[in-house]
Amino acid sequence: KSMKEAEVLYWKLSAASKRLPDEVYTSVIHSKVIAEQDLALFHALGKTPAGLAESVRNKEPLTPKQYKKMVDDGIAIPTERMKEVFLPELYASINYTLGRCFFYLKDKYTEDMAAKDRLIKSIQHAYYVSVQIKKHAGVSVLHKYLAEANALL
Secondary structure (H helix, E strand, C coil): CCHHHHHHHHHHHHHHHHHCCHHHHHHHHHCCCCCHHHHHHHHHHCCCCCCHHHHHHCCCCCCHHHHHHHHHCCCCCCHHHHHHHHHHHHHHHHHHHHHHHHHHCHHHHCCCHHHHHHHHHHHHHHHHHHHHHHHHHCCCCHHHHHHHHCCCC
């Protein structure tokens, strides 16, 4: 798949993402449990919402107030921006994960070169879609950097 195909796919997925009901995004945001590592980063940046440390210790999801503070401080994206990138990022994540099967099941793919190539192309496609997310929505996604780190581009 090419960068041009990824761009077409980005626009289709983004349009579909915007049509999802608001409840999808509310549910995603308010079921998010912040990891200890993220909390440490927020502390280092001086951008820890009130009560977040306790929520992390208790493994409780974000509150609406905490999420709003994170958006205001620039450490989370607003819901409207999330609507643009939710399905494209999910698609990139699935393709990246599929491609990682090559690394976890290397022995299986030593003989089947066509299957190996398909898995590697999945990681490349995840990268291409991630590039389009950054280009059109201004949001950097982890899968772009992971694909680069795998040196499969």
